[in-house]
Amino acid sequence: xxxxxxxxxxxxxxxxxxxxxxxxxxxxxxxxxxxxxxxxxxxxxxxxxxxxxxxxxxxxxxxxxxxxxxxxxxxxxxxxxxxxxxxxxxxxxxxxxxxxxxxxxxxxxxxxxxxxxxxxxxxxxxxxxxxxxxxxxxxxxxxxxxxxxxxxxxxxxxxxxxxxxxxxxxxxxxxxxxxxxxxxxxxxxxxxxxxxxxxxxxxxxxxxxxxxxxxxxxxxxxxxxxxxxxxxxxxxxxxxxxxxxxxxxxxxxxxxxxxxxxxxxxxxxxxxxxxxxxxxxxxxxxxxxxxxxxxxxxxxxxxxxxxxxxxxxxxxxxxxxxxxxxxxxxxxxxxxxxxxxxxxxxxxxxxxxxxxxxxxxxxxxxxxxxxxxxxxxxxxxxxxxxxxxxxxxxxxxxxxxxxxxxxxxxxxxxxxxxxxxxxxxxxxxxxxxxxxxxxxxxxxxxxxxxxxxxxxxxxxxxxxxxxxxxxxxxxxxxxxxxxxxxx
Numbered sequence: 001x002x003x004x005x006x007x008x009x010x011x012x013x014x015x016x017x018x019x020x021x022x023x024x025x026x027x028x029x030x031x032x033x034x035x036x037x038x039x040x041x042x043x044x045x046x047x048x049x050x051x052x053x054x055x056x057x058x059x060x061x062x063x064x065x066x067x068x069x070x071x072x073x074x075x076x077x078x079x080x081x082x083x084x085x086x087x088x089x090x091x092x093x094x095x096x097x098x099x100x101x102x103x104x105x106x107x108x109x110x111x112x113x114x115x116x117x118x119x120x121x122x123x124x125x126x127x128x129x130x131x132x133x134x135x136x137x138x139x140x141x142x143x144x145x146x147x148x149x150x151x152x153x154x155x156x157x158x159x160x161x162x163x164x165x166x167x168x169x170x171x172x173x174x175x176x177x178x179x180x181x182x183x184x185x186x187x188x189x190x191x192x193x194x195x196x197x198x199x200x201x202x203x204x205x206x207x208x209x210x211x212x213x214x215x216x217x218x219x220x221x222x223x224x225x226x227x228x229x230x231x232x233x234x235x236x237x238x239x240x241x242x243x244x245x246x247x248x249x250x251x252x253x254x255x256x257x258x259x260x261x262x263x264x265x266x267x268x269x270x271x272x273x274x275x276x277x278x279x280x281x282x283x284x285x286x287x288x289x290x291x292x293x294x295x296x297x298x299x300x301x302x303x304x305x306x307x308x309x310x311x312x313x314x315x316x317x318x319x320x321x322x323x324x325x326x327x328x329x330x331x332x333x334x335x336x337x338x339x340x341x342x343x344x345x346x347x348x349x350x351x352x353x354x355x356x357x358x359x360x361x362x363x364x365x366x367x368x369x370x371x372x373x374x375x376x377x378x379x380x381x382x383x384x385x386x387x388x389x390x391x392x393x394x395x396x397x398x399x400x401x402x403x404x405x406x407x408x409x410x411x412x413x414x415x416x417x418x419x420x421x422x423x424x425x426x427x428x429x430x431x432x433x434x435x436x437x438x439x440x441x442x443x444x445x446x447x448x449x450x451x452x453x454x455x456x457x458x459x460x461x462x463x464x465x466x467x468x469x470x471x472x473x474x475x476x477x478x479x480x481x482x483x484x485x486x487x
Contacts, residue, residue, distance in 0.1 A: 003041050006143045006197060007122060013147035014157050019129040024138035025477045030110060032117035032139040039120030043068040043143075043194065046113065046123055047187035048131040049092040053082030056254060060134045061087075061094050063109050064183040065116060066191060073116060075184055077102045078109045093180030110135050126162040126190045138481070145190045148197060155289055162189060169196055218315045219269045222276055225261040227251055231308045233262070235299035239312070240264065240275045264312075272314075279312060289317045 010016060024031060046065050050058040059080035065073040077094065079102050089095045113135055117123070123139055125131055127146045132139060146159040149169070154160075160168075163175045166189050174189055175181070224236060233248050240246045245267040253260040266272040281293035292313035298305050 003043070003122060003143075003198065006148060006194065007141055010142060010144045010147045011140075013144075013150070015159065016144075016147060019127075019144075019147075020132075020140055020142070021474065022129075022133065022138045023474070024136075025481060028107075029136045029138060030114055031481050032114060032121070032137065034119060036119055039118075042118065042121045043124055043191065044073065044116055044121055045187045045191040045194075046125045046128065046131050047183050047190075048134050049094065049181065049183050050130075050134055051080055051084050051088055051092060051094065052086040053080055053084055055082070057082055058134065059084075060106055060109060061092060061099070062183045063113065063131075063135070064187045065113065066184070066187045068191065068195075070188055070191060072184065074112055076104050076109060076112065078104050078106060081106055089180065091181055093182070106135075110137060113137060124190050124194050126165075126186070127159070138478075143190075143194055145193045148193070155285065158289075162186065165189075165193055169193060214316050220266045220272045221315055222264045222266075222272055223261065223313050223315060224248075224264060225259075225311050225313070227260040227262065227310045228308050229253060229258055229260060230301070230306070231297070231299070231310070235297065236262070236264075238299070239279060239295055239297060241278065244271050244275055246271075246275065276312070276314060281312065285317075286311070286313060290314055291317065 022029070044065055044067060046063070048060055048064075049062040051061045053059045059082055060078045061080055062077050064075045067073055077099060079099065084096070087095055114137060117137075117139055121139075121141070123132075123142045125142070125144060128142050128144045145162065145165060149160060149165060163173070166172065166174050170189075170192055174185055227236075231251075233251060236248050237246065247265045249263045249265065251260040251262045264272075264275070266275060276291070276293070279293050279295060281295040283291070283293050286292045290313045292311050295310060295312050297308045297310070299308070300306075
């Protein structure tokens, strides 16, 4: 099999363009030089480690590169640009004392890698887009082992981990989960996988999804994730039945505090299952096959109602193995990956956004008939409600909440980002109206509800149109940048 076929196979993955659509016209970014397409092919495998700096920004701290014969081309520590708040030593293996005497800057590291990217070079790596973002290098002739190996039994957008691939294909464990990552070894293993893929027919591979151990106690929990930073914990409790004994843990925020996760703890497995079953939301599965619902919550904030959308998912799927003594990392504080850049880093680069809607009217629900009545005080609102029970007729006000469609868009950019296992894309917001058991919709408000939905559809289409225009401009700028590289 030709190496170029592996490049094309990587590019055909559903996530490729969302991962490698770099905003490389921004300051500090560089393009690898392009030359004669018939230049001899050269394989270089790359891996980087990052630390956390002020503002939850991830900065490069180590870069390694190896050739196709596994010889070391680069193995350097790098001085982070910002003030380090967490060296993530348990992951990176780098501590403050290791950087004493280090003088290599981020720009120096970028130049070292660029010097290797001669015409004909194909970069190899696992989730390589993180490394290229850290280096601010745009190079799309890549073989990404996270996107290269697929199996019909996997969810379409699933990306296997490097250690799982190594164990399943190369038949050895290269990483001790209790020890830090070895940046150099993390560059070598993808090259070994590429060599294997060149020598074997991929159709003969059988790569079952890894089975995860789950603590018995975690079966009585639900994971709430992709939480906006403005949602209070007290409001989250309202999405579950009042008669259930449920405790919501404190929200753990990352990515500059824009998105958070927490866990809802129930007294029994039955209560957790019942809460998920009766939860109002759009049922689906995440990229790893976990049952999940997209939930919309309306809650009071000062003199208005706000809208938040997030995901609630179970802690187990069909591949989970129940193990009494094994803890599930997703039920604890979510661990920051040293390799995953923060949302803010990419949001600054990516202007193709999915904007959220919000309600700005000073209103609360009359629960008997579904009417919306204006209020001037937060105290009047009993408790936050989910979207299906809050929609109704707008009360009299100078500026009805549904008139100005731009008031329905949240001013927050969301990264078209790598999704962690257990998360789903937040592209389009779906509108679903679910009737509460034992309650009937108020017929007099049906027309108003339909008009609201039509207006929301119109706003969504206009937002998508703007995103398409931005995408076209991005491609144009990328094309111009490539021409500059050829010149």
